[in-house]
Amino acid sequence: MRVTRAPAGLTQRGDRAGGTGGTGGIGESMPRPDGVLKVTGEFAYSSDLWHEDMLWGHTLRSPHAHARVDGIDISEALALPGVHAVLTHDDLPAATHYGLEIQDQPVLAKDVVRYEGEPVALVAADHPETARRAAARIRVAYTELPVVHDEAGATGPGAPVLHPGRTDHHAGHAGHPNIVHRQPVVRGDVAAAARDADVVVTGAYEVGMQDQAFLGPESGLAVPAEDGGVDLYIATQWLHVDQKQLAPVLGLPPDKVRLTLAGVGGAFGAREDLSMQAHACLLALRTGRPVKIVYNRYESFFGHVHRHPAKLAYEHGATRDGRLLYVKARIVLDGGAYASSSPAVVGNAASLGVGPYEVPNVHVEAVALYTNNPPCGAMRGFGAVQACFAYEAQMDKLAAALGMDPVELRQRNAMSEGSTLPTGQTVDSPAPVAELLRRVKARPLPPERQWETTRADGSLAADVRALPGGLSNTTHGEGVVRGVGYAVGIKNVGFSEGFDDYSTARVRLETLGGEAVATVHTAMAEVGQGGVTVHAQIARTELGVTQVGILPADTRVGSAGSTSASRQTYMTGGAVRNTCRAVRAEVLRRGAARFGWPDPDRLLLEGGKVVTADGEALAALADVLGDEAIDLELEFRHRPTQPFDPETGQGFGHVQYSFCAHRAVVEVDTELGLVKVVELAAAQDVGKAINPQAVVGQIHGGSVQGLGLAVMEEILVGPDGRVRNPSFTDYLIPTVLDTPAMPVDVLELADEHAPYGLRGIGEAPTLSSTPAVVAAIRQATGRALRRVPVRPEHIVRPDAGQE
Template sequence: MAGTTTGAPTNVTQKYNQGGIGESTLRPDGTLKVTGEFAYSSDMWHEDMLWGQTLRSTVAHAEIVSIDTSEALKMDGVYAVLTADDMPAAKNYGMEFQDTPILAYGKVRHHGEPVALVAADHPETARRAAAKIVIEYRELPLITDEASATAPDAILVHENRDDHHAPFVPHPNIVHHQPIQRGNAEEAAKKADFIVKGEYTFGMQDQAFLGPESGLAVPAEDGGIDLYVATQWLHSDLKQIAPCLGLPEEKVRMTMSGVGGAFGGREDISMQIQASVLALRTGKPVKMVYNRTESFFGHVHRHPAKLYYEHGATKDGKLTHMKCKIVLDGGAYASSTASVVGNASSLSVGPYVIDNVDILAIGLYSNNPPCGAMRGFGAVQACFAYEAQMDKLAAKLGMDPVEFRQLNAMEEGTIMPTGQPVESPAPVAELLRRVKSRPLPPERQWESSEGADVRALPGGLSNTTHGEGVVRGIGYAVGIKNVGFSEGFDDYSTAKISMQVINGEAVAVVHTAMAEVGQGGVTIHAQIARTELGVQQVTIHPADTQVGSAGSTSAGRQTYMTGGAIKNSCELVREQVFEIGRRKFGSYHPAWATEELNLEGGKVVTNAGEVLASIVDVLEDEVVSVEEEWRHQPTEAFDRVTGQGRGHVQYAFAAHRAVVEVDTELGLVKVIELACAQDVGKALNPLSVVGQIQGGTTQGLGVAVMEEIIVDPKTAKVRNPSFTDYLLPTILDTPTIPVDYIEMADPKAPYGVRGIGEAPTLSSTPAVLAAIRNATGLELNKTPVRPEHITGT
């Protein structure tokens, strides 16, 4: 493993506020966020602004018989009450196809669907007015699972489908249907010495970002709208908003506001169109801020899933075949379900070599809450199942679970089930070796010379045990995640780089539409500009739609894609600077024309380090500016029958070892450690890399032992839309997370980078489940694990 680097929070280089690629610069917004001074979208204010409020459905599936807004309109301070009949142009929007109403018309399809809007001069007035709107519903039968969705006489969630997936699905209540066939799984099964089967259930997880949906819409003198909003993808929003407002895109000007987390939940539209419609109707600025309960209804969630797996192996431990069916519940509207299905199917084998596979993944329409993008995007659910299968097979074979995985681990050159070769390093076996070789935390950590520390016990400060009935368990898991948009999507990013002299110093300005949602792009972008342009002063221009699209902050793609765009545009700026220098000074020094030049420390230098001129002298009063799109290697859609195709750009890998203590009498779990090893390609900012891995790991821990949106199967209503009842890991639940990263560059990526934040969300969940199984001997095939699953009560 020559050239690898171990990284951890304690050994990264501490160079803050300045520095280039490979240095641990601090986030420019970090101190403001920690002290509470950072301005989030919910903090925005405008003189004479109104407050918007949404009225949402109280039932999951029903005809709308009537809507009476008369009492709401009579209230003092109310400026507008709108229903679907008041929408100015297109009534539907959507990322992949337009099946989602701005406001429900005809019928509602899920609990909490928007039905009416109010604008008033005070948020309490708006809420009270919304409560006075009277809606009469005629309830309809519910579609809540695969059986009810695909029954021959099933009621249709969408009566008139109009999308490009429709001809390829066996039932109108299936959003997308993706088989993958390779080899002959039936014949290979006959050669297996051992076969294991499993049925797995993955719960609905919420992104649970801390900053709720919010934004400010300001009507403009030209009849357009200026929209300030927290989102993940400005230009995707723009393409959906403009048709609904009946405006050309150039009259919908969007600016990124402070984002309090995203994790996929802000890829879809929430309040953007609603606030804009109210602003255009009233002629006043309109601010909308969801409370926490409304936020649970106002964005998509992670798809709950049923997964059915079969694996076979020979007695010497080689995998023979895999069969699986993955059923993802997409809820009432399509969102990104089709793409999630594509990911789940193509990554369902995991990071293993299996030549014979029979795979099917489907996404359903139902009357459950809409689901879409969330960190891990279909690969999380699959990893939970295939890693449980690996442990089952290892146990049947009498093999160490890590050695069994290593024996079957993919590597560079492995052919994926889709027929696509892995064309960059795939150090799966090495990552497993690293987490296994790490020293284990001490036994019985709750005991010390000063007395018992109950915080280290299951139940923590509840003081439920002093160690009796507590059993340790250790579990391992490894996962594979694609990076970037897939299946032929035109994935590109745009960067505008300007360079000029201000007050005697060369300054670079980086302007992109990248959504900074906490991933640290604002830091990385400045580091790239410093490295490529040799300047210290770098200004990050606010993200908006006045520059070309940067795509979504998702799929681990922004450092790769927008970082690549910045690098590319900086190189073009650099060449223009050299050209200006050649024009001014070339006749005085032949090196301008004959040598490869570089920008270093504010100077133009030759390969030999000879200084030709300062950048300040070269530019003087000139401004160099370049705005260019940048693309990665093309992909293609998977075949609808065989699933074959070069569907992905890049793969990321992470492995975890979980150490847990389980109170077998009460069913309580304390995760002591979640060690991670991950290949990051190139650590552009080591401190940020470690933070991303630890954050993704914690999110995987949450779905393993506590996080789940509970939907009543009889009514399809959400039962726990609050942080009181939807539990998240706190600092007391978060274990030690040692990180061991290696840098094995992807030769096709800028600087060799890989996406980082998503991969650890895959393997942390099954590692925790494996450790609990190891402690209890129970099968535990559902997330999250609850006390009653352990105690059987």
């Protein structure tokens, strides 16, 4: 890793913290408090929850993608010994539907099922196998209905309306009942620009359905309470939005639906929606016993949303010297059976659809459809991933048409601070797009033919472990060629389009054992991103203490928002910072009143002491506090955003942008269609690296997830809406053997609007890694490769739908 504070020609800005905070503050690579436990297998995940008298829950799911429910007979299931409850839609006590943005998803299907795997009934039993056997005894009479699988089926003549009577605010300008949401972005005059363009390139692209593939399946424990409420211990991404959706379904006030975060085994967006939360709570309230539900891997594939598959049509026009004149695009996202977060995904895809480039004339339209395919929603990159694959393929195609170096073309059109986006928003923080590209291109290439080894007699042999196909011994170097590809992307940070995005933190400072100790309490979901480490670092920095405790996340404190949108370090970190500063101000007020310090606002907290700007110690924090603790809770909000205009897409829609560039080096066996990614180098601006080692880990993780989309990861859904590969046997994800060397350049160019100048980092590397890998395969093979993931047949067969 190379960390760059401020490259030549670029400025660094940021606010000053209250003190250095001693060791363990911001800017240091602090170890994760849960790291050793996770590596050794001692960490308690939600699937490890246990209660001495608990029951086990199980969900009966539809085998059909679209069918009418004609009747449900639960008598055989109830008769099975050990069964304590069987619930159907008719047993729901209150609201029957939920949803993140649109309440269109039933807790349990009643009259119709809209996708394979939709929940139909629930069972609680004294053993998990008993619950599964009971569910198998439930008799459901179905009449299969026509399956809506694609755009033609969803919006063509005679298309069945999948959600009749829909009246939500998104439907008003969508144009068809099966369009979840539509967002155009219009700027300038594309028609006039097209007449002036010297070179025009078009392309049609496709992105498959990717799964978040977290390793910890959905699980949780619901415990009925004496006050008639319920306590839910759950692996989730947003405790308070779960509570908001659960309370109406359970017929309880929110204060009687209490959630505590259990150990989370990865998320990547799939835990934003409810999965088994309502089911466990309903069974617990019905039986009066704690109920635990744990999905197996097969059920997990049906129990959460996925990345939207997409079809994208692009047209780019430019001058002979490579200046972009216009971009036209249409982006169609398959939202599946229910809306989830599709409206926001559409907003991202449309507003970020031309990439990190200055384009004076733009016409982009993005839509999300209702179909009978599995529901799709949030996944790392959130609509920007699909667009980035297409617009970066277009930039390579345009560079080839112009006879120009693809990196030079990107740099020539790169946005920078002060650029105007297609939405009319001005980029008012560093946007080092050209610099990021320069860095990945300038990095030395890995040596060629690393798979060649020398025998004792001096002859050359192939080390099959380093060749495409790995240990399968499929090639010995015949037909293996190298390719290099580049890509860069733009991702928004935080919630957008006028959403009231805020986070809350409670901080307590007290004297324990003669030492000042801080305790931080937030509802932030720690899903592996390292937020608990960051919060402790901020508290040490702001309060000048060594000992910081982090309380479990729950709904006893105000909302921290979702662990998504690369927002938690910005938002909840900002809340921790501001609350710590309020606590510090109270410390100094008390000290000034007690000791008569002049100008207390000029004092700092460092090393457990109150010190002057010159470092003179005035008093120990413990002496200032005495027996009286300081306990404050504050909210933090970023500057407000605006909804995009529904017809033009104009508006201050996003609060911050994140940029990452990749260079991929691949080796391809052109005869067998096998790919080995040799190196995946990245350069990213992070504003401020609060924990530098964790920053690199996030960039590595996002890069590998993008690599997976490029060459292996796809949920295969047939025209009948059935999932063909709901297991890790058939849905492939990169392992350590597929992970290449991943050198990283980290730039720290502060955003003056953000706490400490930081920039959300977790998603941007997922954007550009995919098109960089595919660009490298294109260069190696000469294939057009318009679809991801790239399969072997796309490389070896010209007729495999790619040319």
